[in-house]
Amino acid sequence: xxxxxxxxxxxxxxxxxxxxxxxxxxxxxxxxxxxxxxxxxxxxxxxxxxxxxxxxxxxxxxxxxxxxxxxxxxxxxxxxxxxxxxxxxxxxxxxxxxxxxxxxxxxxxxxxxxxxxxxxxxxxxxxxxxxxxxxxxxxxxxxxxxxxxxxxxxxxxxxxxxxxxxxxxxxxxxxxxxxxxxxxxxxxxxxxxxxxxxxxxxxxxxxxxxxxxxxxxxxxxxxxxxxxxxxxxxxxxxxxxxxxxxxxxxxxxxxxxxxxxxxxxxxxxxxxxxxxxxxxxxxxxxxxxxxxxxxxxxxxxx
Numbered sequence: 639x640x641x642x643x644x645x646x647x648x649x650x651x652x653x654x655x656x657x658x659x660x661x662x663x664x665x666x667x668x669x670x671x672x673x674x675x676x677x678x679x680x681x682x683x684x685x686x687x688x689x690x691x692x693x694x695x696x697x698x699x700x701x702x703x704x705x706x707x708x709x710x711x712x713x714x715x716x717x718x719x720x721x722x723x724x725x726x727x728x729x730x731x732x733x734x735x736x737x738x739x740x741x742x743x744x745x746x747x748x749x750x751x752x753x754x755x756x757x758x759x760x761x762x763x764x765x766x767x768x769x770x771x772x773x774x775x776x777x778x779x780x781x782x783x784x785x786x787x788x789x790x791x792x793x794x795x796x797x798x799x800x801x802x803x804x805x806x807x808x809x810x811x812x813x814x815x816x817x818x819x820x821x822x823x824x825x826x827x828x829x830x831x832x833x834x835x836x837x838x839x840x841x842x843x844x845x846x847x848x849x850x851x852x853x854x855x856x857x858x859x860x861x862x863x864x865x866x867x868x869x870x871x872x873x874x875x876x877x878x879x880x881x882x883x884x885x886x887x888x889x890x891x892x893x894x895x896x897x898x899x900x901x902x903x904x905x906x907x908x909x910x911x912x913x914x915x916x917x918x919x920x921x922x923x924x925x926x927x928x929x930x931x932x933x934x935x936x937x938x939x940x
Contacts, residue, residue: 649927652877656885659869664892666862668900669855676852679730681845682859683723684835689860691828698821706819715826718810722827723834725803728796735793742890743783744797750776751805752883759809762878767926772880774919775887782890782912805883811871812879820871827867881927887916 646654670682677685698704732741753772756762814823839845848856873882891913897903 647928648876649881649924649930652873652882653885653924655869655873655876656882657888659866659873660886660889660892662862662866662869663889664896666859666866667893668896669858669862671901672855673852676849677846677856678839679727680835680839682856683726684832684839685848685856686859686863687828687832687835689857690824690864691832693861693864694821694824694828698825703819703821707822707825710822711814711818712826714810714814715823716830718807718814718823719827719830719834721803721810722807723831725800725807727838728800728803732793732797732800735791736797741793741797742893743779744794745801745804746779746887746890747776747798748801748804748808749883749886751802752808753880755805755809756812756879760812760879762880764880765926767923768878768880768884771919771923771926772884774922775884775916778912778914778916778919779887779890780912781915782894782906782909784908808870808874808879808883812874815871815875820868820875823871824864824867828864877927881923884923885920888920891916 666686673682695704698707729741729745732744750772753764753768757764811823870882873885876882891909894903894905894909894913898905
């Protein structure tokens with residue numbers, strides 16, 4: 639007779655949530671690329687937040703969790719969303735000034751910042767394996783993107799600032815998950831960033847409404863955005879930020895493969911080599927975290 643299956647460890651469940659976020663972020667990137675020059679960054683962010691806000695309310699109502707949405711720690715939500723909104727716009731600004739590979743390489747220093755900030759601000763233990771996994775992931779990113787460090791300009795600085803904003807957002811999110819539900823975090827994310835995006839989009843007095851061609855892609859962006867943030871928040875609720883965020887390194891080789899398959903972009907051999915390095919770091923980190931979780935759960939209760 640076969641007994642019941644052992645439940646998945648929190649570390650493994652967090653890894654699965656992060657895979658979901660990586661797929662969602664990739665879908666959002668593809669949808670944004672399809673829109674072309676019709677909508678500027680602020681218009682896309684406004685539409686994404688509007689779609690996301692509706693989806694969050696529908697999900698909360700369907701699951702009977704509307705009561706979880708409250709104004710507790712509204713200041714924390716505001717800080718999180720201002721930092722995240724700033725980082726998003728810095729990223730798009732940098733995109734217009736430096737090569738995409740260089741931008742991605744700099745953006746993916748974010749998990750390294752998370753490892754350091756989580757130790758400083760959240761008191762998470764800075765284990766040797768977490769440092770090693772983050773270092774391997776970053777090395778893999780550099781192999782994939784092989785940026786030219788000799789060309790330092792305002793675009794590079796903007797990308798670096800965006801990476802720091804994304805890392806800080808992850809740490810603040812982790813702090814919020816201690817006493818606030820995922821749906822509540824997503825509610826304030828979509829609501830606040832809708833007004834941030836709308837205000838910024840109307841600065842020039844022009845707002846391009848969706849067309850029949852762009853509306854489906856904007857809906858995909860909204861759905862993917864909420865899904866990605868839900869997955870990341872769920873992962874952060876299960877495991878330390880310094881373990882969770884280095885998993886995001888997987889997004890870079892995945893995007894490179896998508897670019898090759900969907901847009902016929904050349905698949906650089908550096909992508910394959912770098913991906914192997916990234917996978918090695920992530921696999922070692924997951925194994926160590928699962929082992930650490932097992933040891934903790936097996937300790938006798940006093």
